Amino acid sequence: MNALHFKSVSQLGLKPAGLETYPLGEIIGPIKSVLTRIAPEIVYVPFRNDVHSDHQYVFDAVISASKTFRSPSVKQLLAYETPSETDFDLKPESGGFRPNYYNNITEHAEKKLKTCLLYESEFGQFPFPRRPEVLRALWQIRGAQAGCKAAEAFMLLKQING
Numbered sequence: 001m002n003a004l005h006f007k008s009v010s011q012l013g014l015k016p017a018g019l020e021t022y023p024l025g026e027i028i029g030p031i032k033s034v035l036t037r038i039a040p041e042i043v044y045v046p047f048r049n050d051v052h053s054d055h056q057y058v059f060d061a062v063i064s065a066s067k068t069f070r071s072p073s074v075k076q077l078l079a080y081e082t083p084s085e086t087d088f089d090l091k092p093e094s095g096g097f098r099p100n101y102y103n104n105i106t107e108h109a110e111k112k113l114k115t116c117l118l119y120e121s122e123f124g125q126f127p128f129p130r131r132p133e134v135l136r137a138l139w140q141i142r143g144a145q146a147g148c149k150a151a152e153a154f155m156l157l158k159q160i161n162g
Contacts, residue, residue, distance in 0.1 A: 003115050010034045019057035024064070027057060032065040039073035047155065049094040050085035068160070077158035083129040083138060099153030102146035109139055109150040 012030040046055035066074045139150040
């Protein structure tokens with residue numbers, strides 16, 4: 001929270017790596033409450049076909065909670081990729097992560113990496129996909145796709161203009 005200068009953090013009190021043990025409604029409700037309280041215009045959600053089951057449940061709950069009639073403040077919904085989860089989507093029917101929206105992070109990539117490294121338990125030894133050199137390579141690939149040195153890629157799921 002301090003490193004990213006967040007004004008607040010909302011903790012829902014749900015078990016990590018165990019969201020499948022809850023009825024979906026018990027996940028939707030708390031997320032809807034947070035969306036109502038903070039009224040964000042942009043919401044980032046994990047890619048639906050990540051191999052991490054919690055990412056799938058979070059995606060489904062956020063999509064439900066951010067419907068326009070439930071959360072009218074949400075104007076943009078973006079799915080992000082998670083190294084070690086998104087890239088192991090092997091379901092032939094999913095079509096994979098197909099980015100169509102990019103954020104140029106050229107000026108902030110090293111600071112972003114330093115912040116990521118605060119979460120030591122999320123990084124493993126090579127060839128684990130969450131490694132500094134792998135993140136830099138991914139950002140370079142996404143940057144090449146976007147016409148800059150470093151970028152993050154997303155799938156734009158919803159955009160309301162005006």
